[in-house]
Amino acid sequence: MSDAATPEGTPKKKKSTLFKEPRSAMPEQDPQERIKNFREVPFGYTPELARREAERCIQCKKPHCIDGCPVAIDIPRFIRQIHEGDFDAAVKTIKETNVLPAICGRVCPQEEQCEKVCNLADSKKYQPVAIGRLERFAADWEAARGKIEPPTCAAPTGKKVAVVGAGPAGLTVAVDLARRGHKVVVMEALHKAGGVLVYGIPEFRLPKVIVGREVDTLAKMGVELRTNVVVGKSIPVDDLLQEYDAVFIGTGAGLPYFMGIPGENLNGIYSANEYLTRVNLMRAYNFPTDDTPVCRGRKVAVVGGGNVAMDSARTALRMGADEVHLLYRRTRTEMPARIEEVHHAEEEGVRFQFLTAPLKYVGDKENRVCGAHCQRFELGEPDASGRRRPVPIKGDEFDIELDMAVCAIGNGPNPLVPNAQPDIKTRRGGNIVAEKGTCRTSKKGVFAGGDIVLGAATVILAMGAGRNAAQAIDDYLKTGEWPELGELEVK
Amino acid sequence: MPMMNELLEKETLAPKVTRYVVRAPDVARFRQAGQFVIVRIAEDGERIPLTIADADREQGTVTLVVQEVGKTTAAMTRLEVGKPILDVVGPLGAPTHIEKLDYVLGVGGGIGIAPLHPICQAFRAAGTHVEAILGARNKDLLILEDWMRRACDQVHVCTDDGSYGEKGFVTHVLERLIGERKPDLVVAIGPLIMMKMVAKVTQPHGLKTMVSLNPVMVDGTGMCGGCRVSVGGKTRFVCVDGPEFDAHQVDYDELLSRQRFYLEQEKQAYQRYVEAVGHGPEECRIRGGQQS
Ligand SMILES: Cc1cc2nc3c(=O)[nH]c(=O)nc-3n(C[C@H](O)[C@H](O)[C@H](O)COP(=O)(O)OP(=O)(O)OC[C@H]3O[C@@H](n4cnc5c(N)ncnc54)[C@H](O)[C@@H]3O)c2cc1C
Numbered sequence: 001m002s003d004a005a006t007p008e009g010t011p012k013k014k015k016s017t018l019f020k021e022p023r024s025a026m027p028e029q030d031p032q033e034r035i036k037n038f039r040e041v042p043f044g045y046t047p048e049l050a051r052r053e054a055e056r057c058i059q060c061k062k063p064h065c066i067d068g069c070p071v072a073i074d075i076p077r078f079i080r081q082i083h084e085g086d087f088d089a090a091v092k093t094i095k096e097t098n099v100l101p102a103i104c105g106r107v108c109p110q111e112e113q114c115e116k117v118c119n120l121a122d123s124k125k126y127q128p129v130a131i132g133r134l135e136r137f138a139a140d141w142e143a144a145r146g147k148i149e150p151p152t153c154a155a156p157t158g159k160k161v162a163v164v165g166a167g168p169a170g171l172t173v174a175v176d177l178a179r180r181g182h183k184v185v186v187m188e189a190l191h192k193a194g195g196v197l198v199y200g201i202p203e204f205r206l207p208k209v210i211v212g213r214e215v216d217t218l219a220k221m222g223v224e225l226r227t228n229v230v231v232g233k234s235i236p237v238d239d240l241l242q243e244y245d246a247v248f249i250g251t252g253a254g255l256p257y258f259m260g261i262p263g264e265n266l267n268g269i270y271s272a273n274e275y276l277t278r279v280n281l282m283r284a285y286n287f288p289t290d291d292t293p294v295c296r297g298r299k300v301a302v303v304g305g306g307n308v309a310m311d312s313a314r315t316a317l318r319m320g321a322d323e324v325h326l327l328y329r330r331t332r333t334e335m336p337a338r339i340e341e342v343h344h345a346e347e348e349g350v351r352f353q354f355l356t357a358p359l360k361y362v363g364d365k366e367n368r369v370c371g372a373h374c375q376r377f378e379l380g381e382p383d384a385s386g387r388r389r390p391v392p393i394k395g396d397e398f399d400i401e402l403d404m405a406v407c408a409i410g411n412g413p414n415p416l417v418p419n420a421q422p423d424i425k426t427r428r429g430g431n432i433v434a435e436k437g438t439c440r441t442s443k444k445g446v447f448a449g450g451d452i453v454l455g456a457a458t459v460i461l462a463m464g465a466g467r468n469a470a471q472a473i474d475d476y477l478k479t480g481e482w483p484e485l486g487e488l489e490v491k
Numbered sequence: 492m493p494m495m496n497e498l499l500e501k502e503t504l505a506p507k508v509t510r511y512v513v514r515a516p517d518v519a520r521f522r523q524a525g526q527f528v529i530v531r532i533a534e535d536g537e538r539i540p541l542t543i544a545d546a547d548r549e550q551g552t553v554t555l556v557v558q559e560v561g562k563t564t565a566a567m568t569r570l571e572v573g574k575p576i577l578d579v580v581g582p583l584g585a586p587t588h589i590e591k592l593d594y595v596l597g598v599g600g601g602i603g604i605a606p607l608h609p610i611c612q613a614f615r616a617a618g619t620h621v622e623a624i625l626g627a628r629n630k631d632l633l634i635l636e637d638w639m640r641r642a643c644d645q646v647h648v649c650t651d652d653g654s655y656g657e658k659g660f661v662t663h664v665l666e667r668l669i670g671e672r673k674p675d676l677v678v679a680i681g682p683l684i685m686m687k688m689v690a691k692v693t694q695p696h697g698l699k700t701m702v703s704l705n706p707v708m709v710d711g712t713g714m715c716g717g718c719r720v721s722v723g724g725k726t727r728f729v730c731v732d733g734p735e736f737d738a739h740q741v742d743y744d745e746l747l748s749r750q751r752f753y754l755e756q757e758k759q760a761y762q763r764y765v766e767a768v769g770h771g772p773e774e775c776r777i778r779g780g781q782q783s
């Protein structure tokens with residue numbers, strides 16, 4: 001495409017037709033190779049690939065992608081900047097609204113958000129711009145050059161805010177409040193900050209150095225991080241309110257659900273939280289160099305169809321399983337996991353068994369799981385969530401052999417804080433009640449956001465809540481006003 | 492500012508049983524009887540639950556009594572006084588429900604005497620008549636007798652081999668004592684087998700009995716479900732719903748098997764540790780799970 005000149009000789013940029021081409025793939029580790037290691041699967045775009053993909057963006061007058069983004073990144077602008085080769089400017093643009101781009105570029109369900117509504121995808125003829133991959137490229141490019149600039153902070157205001165939980169919601173609130181000159185102390189129950197990003201999402205999908213980098217940025221901004229503090233146990237929320245001008249609760253959806261079927265407490269059956277925590281946070285893949293052990297199943301069943309299930313299944317492969325079966329009650333179309341993860345899991349050899357769920361587990365003499373009795377389903381009418389309800393097919397039951405199972409059917413809100421502090425109201429199901437747009441709760445001075453309010457949702461929604469909360473906290477610190485709650489956030 | 496989690500004292504109470512005093516002002520301030528902490532001593536270390544044997548609010552210290560049963564508990568004995576312990580989280584778990592009763596009978600076996608101590612203390616402070624049965628395999632292994640004598644109105648000691656106190660198991664003494672006077676509540680803490688036996692003894696008498704369970708844990712905050720047990724046919728998480736449960740409802744066999752699940756790995760880690768530090772124990776006394 002070198003001849004950019006018109007016949008008359010006036011140099012005029014030729015309109016790119018690249019948008020008609022498929023989106024650029026990201027180079028990645030070979031499936032057979034990568035199931036033997038925990039290194040990240042995709043290598044990310046090279047500058048050339050990134051600029052090519054950026055060129056596919058047609059710079060719409062009405063860019064729907066921005067509406068599709070929960071934090072409204074100026075997507076066409078940063079893509080244009082990448083296309084122009086000004087990667088620094090691209091990072092700046094993204095960071096105006098998203099403080100964790102290296103993370104979001106990797107874990108956001110873009111196909112449900114910006115890329116879903118990209119006008120190219122809308123045309124049905126073309127593939128959407130690979131916005132997530134470009135976001136990731138820009139963030140990685142900045143990091144690789146070792147000059148991540150922490151946002152500048154306003155002069156100290158003398159106000160102090162306690163942030164409970166160091167997941168994406170808490171980290172975002174902390175950054176945004178520190179920017180505004182408030183003193184922030186983040187309290188985290190575990191020994192490491194990051195929430196699900198460090199204990200749940202595996203290294204091969206989100207390298208821990210990336211999360212570590214974001215946490216370091218926080219420290220550079222003067223945010224104090226206190227690990228090993230379980231608010232509600234180590235210190236009550238009421239005591240925090242004595243010492244701090246406001247409190248943000250971002251304690252997440254860390255309560256694993258089990259199916260409640262016979263045999264579920266047999267040895268070798270894990271909640272996804274436990275399995276992933278042992279392997280990721282406690283590095284059980286390094287046992288015995290690291291102390292924490294984990295069962296290395298040869299024939300593993302993972303129950304569920306979301307990101308958590310994909311992460312568990314792919315982790316089990318890397319821990320040496322010969323066979324990993326994913327049991328899901330519905331079909332591929334209803335699976336809530338990111339498409340890319342489903343695709344990766346399939347490439348790596350995870351065997352999908354749709355319309356299937358265990359009815360009970362069977363154990364051996366030592367109380368170790370050795371099999372499951374399963375039920376087959378068909379799809380019926382849509383339920384409240386709009387997905388077609390699985391209906392058991394009478395008599396269609398079968399047995400499978402296994403020596404490990406992971407239950408990844410979902411998580412409930414972490415009940416620790418609301419239990420300890422009943423004047424923070426919860427909805428049925430235990431999620432904290434919070435006002436839409438401000439994250440204010442029923443208790444004056446206390447805000448809440450992320451999974452603890454939304455139920456198990458996404459990183460970007462947790463961050464979005466964090467942004468809103470920081471704004472509302474800033475307002476509250478100025479006015480001290482706490483009007484009746486308006487419209488509430490619903491799950 | 493005083494060092495957080497500083498190890499202030501370390502004392503051997505019995506073979507392979509050590510008492511640690513740690514500076515942890517927040518834990519000391521908020522802990523109540525029945526609660527525990529989670530400890531991690533190295534970057535590559537595991538998280539283990541340890542019950543709080545005592546605490547001093549003014550000094551901001553907590554006392555842990557730990558039996559060497561695996562790599563981490565063995566490595567703890569080599570921690571230096573004056574240095575911090577990497578992570579100490581707590582107080583965790585639901586506190587014991589303390590009220591004024593007429594008569595509470597504690598049953599402590601082996602290392603279980605340590606967590607029993609604050610519970611007896613608290614009931615007595617509430618105005619309850621408290622007695623305790625302390626059991627150990629032999630005289631050398633009996634711990635904290637003097638503490639318990641201070642915490643209770645009366646203490647009954649027995650050893651398996653008769654080297655001190657009455658000869659026999661705690662259950663024998665228990666049968667006799669409840670024959671004499673029925674307690675309002677029996678609190679039993681010790682090896683699972685002991686707790687199971689105590690439950691068997693008290694059930695026919697219709698005596699309310701609590702046990703404190705010690706499954707394998709990871710986070711200790713209700714996040715993983717690794718600590719789950721069946722109580723009355725329902726799955727409960729020991730770290731948040733417990734550690735105390737109705738002794739007559741617990742599925743001990745299930746818990747026992749869950750405690751032993753990582754036995755092989757624990758042995759391997761312990762062996763590796765022993766080779767690395769270059770001193771061999773005469774016998775490898777690893778048991779399933781982490782004993783508090
Ligand atoms: C395995 C897995 C994979 C996922 N994959 C994706 C994905 O690909 N894309 C995506 O968008 N989303 C994904 N999610 C969901 C996403 O991670 C969550 O929606 C998001 O992390 C929620 O953020 P949060 O800040 O609200 O809570 P969390 O990340 O859960 O953080 C809460 C933090 O609070 C701490 N805490 C809890 N109680 C207390 C207390 N009492 N005191 C102090 N600290 C406390 C917890 O230890 C934790 O660190 C995944 C989730 C899991 C489990």
Ligand code: SF4
Nearest residue numbers: 057058060065118119
């Ligand atoms: S909708 Fe798609 S093509 Fe249009 S500006 Fe956004 S990313 Fe570019």
Ligand code: FES
Nearest residue numbers: 711713715716730
């Ligand atoms: S130790 Fe994880 S839930 Fe209890």
